[in-house]
Amino acid sequence: MPRFFLKTVSILTLATLAACSGSHEHSSSSPDSLQSPHNAALSTAAVTEENLSLAENTERYQDQPDQPVKSVAQEPVSTFSIDVDTGSYANVRRFLTSGQQPPKDAVRIEEIVNYFPYNYPLPTDNRPFAVHTETIDSPWQPEAKLIKIGIQAQDTAKKDLPPANLVFLVDVSSSMDEENKLPLVQKTLRILTQQLRPQDKVTLITYASGEDLVLPPTSGADKETILSAIDKLRAGGATDGESALQMAYEQAQKAFVPNGINRILLATDGDFNVGVSDTETLKSMVAEKRKSGVSLSTLGFGMGNYNEDMMEQIADAGDGNYSYIDNEKEAKKVLQQQLTSTLATVAQDVKIQVEFNPATVKEYRLVGYTNRTLRNEDFNNDKVDAGDIGAGHSVTALYEIIPQGKQGWLEESRYQKAPTAKGSKNEYAFVKVRYKLPGQKDSQLMQQAVPVGSKPLDQADKDTLLALAAASYAQALRGGEYNGKLSWRDIENMAQKVQDDDPFGLKSEFLQLVRTAAGHGGTSGPLVKE
Structure with a gap:
């Protein structure tokens, strides 16, 4: 059971116990009396009032256990799908700015790392993206190194994008009748509408107890x-999301643009309560529809x-992106500043496979990407779906490794000694x-070695x-198991060093979030204990 549900159950139990204690008669003069009925009522009211928002909370998150440490002697190969979603970052921000600690499962490290644009060099050949690596000394584990794998997609100007066929699918059920829901959806869609060109077209579908075609395909010229x-x-009614999705795909097919952008944008809180609402069933339906x-x-x-559990997973199944919109600034980031990367795909089914050299690496762990792990045999199987990368997108993955001869996380085995490694002493990994x-149906391959050697942390590029600062922040929010002796102050110092080149204020906001979580920003104390 996700931790957020456990907290809710505990609060409800506490309130119930307090209420029960107030229902028995006690003599105020009795030394055995714990509290008077009046005090019991106050206690119950205090518990209920203070925790009302948590007690009513039904937010849902997919279980996100930490990636395990692997022995290179036993499992030298690691395979995963890229992830360009950023919803976790904005959702975590929402918790912190409202004075709450985010549930552990709401913190997906890779989405927090990939929230930021990185200045990796663009591809210089005809490839859709370039791959870069850098190795630095790890601040988390004394003997460890950190290998960064950075992918930078080729960029495309908005004017050069192919024509877009967009279906706005909007939840207008009664659960959306709050200021941070339907009114914010409307602001978000207005921002996107202003970016449309005459060759683009938009269909608007709403759903509550039923679905409604509000606007047939309309040219972007008719803003x-x-x-x-x-x-x-306007909001009102129950939520039949599955039927609405079916209708959205039908309308998208009717207005289909060959060699264009054909995409449904689903705006909702994910609270489907009529019709099919099971995440796995919805994923299967969406995965089948993406073939169109x-x-x-x-x-x-x-x-x-x-319901973030559903929102993230069906976007992945649908070859799209998952974003969480907590304010108008985030809407502008996703659908204005990063419009091309949000809508235009330059490479599909992008998979990464890293083979570690047993001659130089003893142990490793992938930082994040828990629900993106693939079987090793999936790497060469072009029928296995993986993440897509949009124009101008950058993707970052981190591996923490223990070089041979150094102390790692795992105990030495008494009987299963690692075999003598044979291989180049000049490479950490491939x-x-x-x-x-x-x-296209057939995949293409890029490959390169990661040389032995690392930079000191103070020489790492920005x-x-x-x-590293983003990953450390995310790991700390998840409990800090792998942060070693790294403190919140250390994370703040790292964030402070990268404040230049910040045209949209993302880095300065990140620094403030670190301070908020650490209790250094004028709050009453740290939300997350070190």
């Missing part, structure tokens, strides 16, 4: 009509009943990346330091 339809949206060439991105809104060009 007034689109904006008027968005402004008229229509992708699905999800935009999450609200709190209290938010990185392979598979991808498909959009619309991109690596930013990724």
